[in-house]
Amino acid sequence: MFRQKLQPLVLLLISSLLLSTGLALAHGGAEETEMDPKLLVEQSVAFLQAEPSKIDEASANLTEVLELETAEQVNLELVQAATVALGQGAIPEAVHLLDRSLGREAETLGPVVEVNLNARLYIAMITALLLTALGAWGLGRRSVSATH
């Protein structure tokens, strides 16, 4: 009986042990390597799109690009303009300029999927409601027949 009462505690101890083993694992830092300017600009765009709070990381990347004398596949003038825009907190404009500096059309914030309701989707929505109602009606009937 006493052993049975102890078992949940043993379980917790094992779980905690395994979790703490994980916590004890530290991971090493990354080695610094010279980055491709195009990749640095792409990273800045991604930072600004996905996590605007990482504006400092994006700016640091752009500074690194601007320190280069030449940068293939990147228009440094537009990167400079984007840096100015970023300094003014104009993130969408900066993203647009950076996209243009890479010679591509802006894909601001990725292709957000929107719902364009058309007749077919209305029919699908009505079907969805009917399916739910049919299921609920069937369960109700089963419940009634079970009580009789």
Place this chain on the structure above:
Amino acid sequence: MVNAKKSTGFWQALDERVGISELKYHVPEHAQGLGYSLGGVTLVSFVILVITGIWMGQFYNPMPETARESLLYIISSAPAGFFARNLHYWAANAMLLTALLHMLRVLYTGSYKRPREANWLVGVALLALTIGLIFTGSALKWDQEGLEGLAHNVEIAAVLGGVGGWFSPSFTDSVPILTRLYIAHVSVLPVLLFVVFAVHALLIKLQGLAPNAFASRDATTHKTAGEPSKATFLGHLGAVGLYSLIGLGIMVFLAIAVPAQLGPAPVEGIEVTKPWWMFLPIFTVENWVGLGGLVWASAAIFIALAIVPFVDRSPYLHPARRKGVLIAYGLLALLLIGLGIYSKIAPGAAHLGM
């Protein structure tokens, strides 16, 4: 009257050939409730995933250069592509959610107890396969989140050493790792899941559904297969079908009203996204201690689940007689939910040495 005779004749003929009446064997009466139908509802979600997945497979190209483009084609132009993708997304959410609720019900009612320990382990394996399917699926959409998921996959392979060889891009030069994840997602994992599910169902048939834990405070575990009852397995299937119909209705509605999103085009070398909700708890551990924590935390969770029947050996089913184990696992569940919420609101961290 004539119609009724014809109908009876038709069903008799059909039954004679496919044996529908064989499904009318007795099952405990509590099998008709929602709690005991969640496993079946999970299976129905899997069937929806297979059907919508086959449809999307006609338009998806699993090569890294074209994967995103083909997904954009599915969303914007492919016949019923928008609907199929969104239904696939919501069915994946539903499958994991109902599987977790099913496991919670089994845990709460002590249905894992002797002689059902092996079947509990089979259920844990099914959960692992389900999570594997969700992980591989989330990488296939090939946006920033998908790329970061794949990068985690590669780094975990390095942490695992020789065991993780298959997950590494260096496994072969002839097929990109994204394509191999696609193969895993559409063939290896679904086939494995189907085989393991067959074992799960076979064991339930052999042992019968677990007895009602709330029949009395002294209810004990035993085999119920062959015990007389007013309920039949066919009736249980009917209940599963009706609950699934409600679930399908909700999924179809959500597929139209709340479509699955697609993030920005992937950029290598940065970590700026957070994973899907089911990975958030271990993402927090990873934030704290790095990639190794992800592996160890996952292992700890699955080991904690696997040992349930071996630490709770008493024959009693009523929750009041199993307070210790229920409190222990309740705390574990709360810890995971807390870690998930914290991960959602806390800023992300880079783990991949990028």
